[in-house]
Amino acid sequence: MLLSFDHVAKRFPNGVEALRDTTFTVNEGDFVSIVGPSGCGKSTALRLIADLTKPSAGAIKWSGKPPTLGFVFQDAALMPWATVEGNVRLPLDLTGTDTATAGARVAEALALVGLEAFAKSYPRELSGGMKMRVSLARALAAKPSLLLMDEPFAALDELTRERLNDELRELWAKKNLTVIFVTHSIYESVYLSSRILVMSPRPGHVIADIAMPDPTTRDPDFRISPLYGERCRAVRAALQKGGAL
Amino acid sequence: MTQERILAYTLPALVAVAVIGVWEWAVVALDVSPFVLPPPSAIVDAAVANWQSLMDSAWVTLRITIAAFILALILGVGMAIIFAQSRTIERALFPYAVTLQVTPIVAIAPLILIWVGLDNAERAVLILATIVAFFPILANTTLGLRSADRQLHELFDLYRATRLQRLMRLQFPAALPYLLAGMKIAGGLALIGTVVAEFAAGSGTSTGLAWRIIEAGNRLEIAKVFAALALLSAIGIAIYALLSLLERQLLKRWHESARPKE
Structure with a gap:
């Protein structure tokens, strides 16, 4: 086990209760998708894991020392005044990584997302999909063992989204990462995940924890297989049962 | 140079030529007294005749303006x-900055003159x-420093950035377009x-030049x-053009305001 949510609740100062009595675990190497309706606390759960906000009750427990984190936001959240290279280098600069190591890591991260040729470009010169790749490269540059992704592909067109899904799945397998992936999309979660946590409407809590066996064997053909349809129906049924649909 | 840039320079120049031409013609044709409105040719003559004193005064005004x-x-x-670091400090001090802004300069000028001494009028002008x-x-x-993207702030939180790192790498670059706009107004x-x-x-x-205007006005040298x-x-x-050039150079690679029109 890598981390556990132990009866976690989160109530904001304005009175909104995002999470109530939420309990789940994440194991090392998992690709866990969190699926649920808008406002059910999916993003709040990620922010709690990243220690960007504190729980109102309960605790987030790590099996050892908290791992190095990478965070990919819904918007690419790039610094428009910095080049692609400068954006990817940011976590390394903030954590005091020496110049030579930082240079090598930036080059490696850009190669992983296929953007070596755009190192000197500025964000405004890139497409939406490319910006998201830069955001992913920035998260990977810090060599995280846990990658938190908050609806990273929600704003992209379907074709770009599918391509980035494939790239992310390959990266996860290659880099031995643990990924926690927040999404609205049942189809995306079924394609990517080794487990899917289904959340109830607000105040959110986990209403189903569905295993998705053999995550490493997937390829684009899986999207049109009967198994894929069957699994999508299972997630949809869980959402319906919890009142989210 | 694009056609748009050429137009940006030539159109105002054409307007100036037209206005000066009509002005010269109207003053002569309507027999306007030179004590009310001298023709542009007389203004050029006056500028040439008083070139040295005008230049000296212009330098005094320019020097104080730059300082x-x-x-x-x-x-x-x-x-x-300081305000961006603490809302409390901002709340405590901002009203006084506003007070200073809305108080007419001519109303506080005598006070400043008394404080710095009547022999130090230039220093008083500089302060005012x-x-x-x-x-x-x-x-x-202040607005710019507070306008940095919230998710970028969270990213800086995630990597435990220091206050100085946050200021220099996030808040200050985000504030740059606002600062440059403020500088153009302030210039x-x-x-x-x-x-x-x-x-x-x-x-x-x-x-300075204001003194030359008072002096010439008193002598009816209109x-x-x-x-x-x-x-x-x-x-x-010239000040506006220089600050606009600086703005263009600093923002041209990344800011939407510097993106060429389609």
């Missing part, structure tokens, strides 16, 4: 950085011009503040008044 602008920049950015130019830099930079205000303060100080020890006014306008336009 006031730099002082306003340092004070404005410095205070904005700084007060006028300071506020847009403070207000714009003009520094000149206006200098001239108004020179008028308000009204002392013979201050020898063409010389216009020549001094033309010099003031030229200084104002």
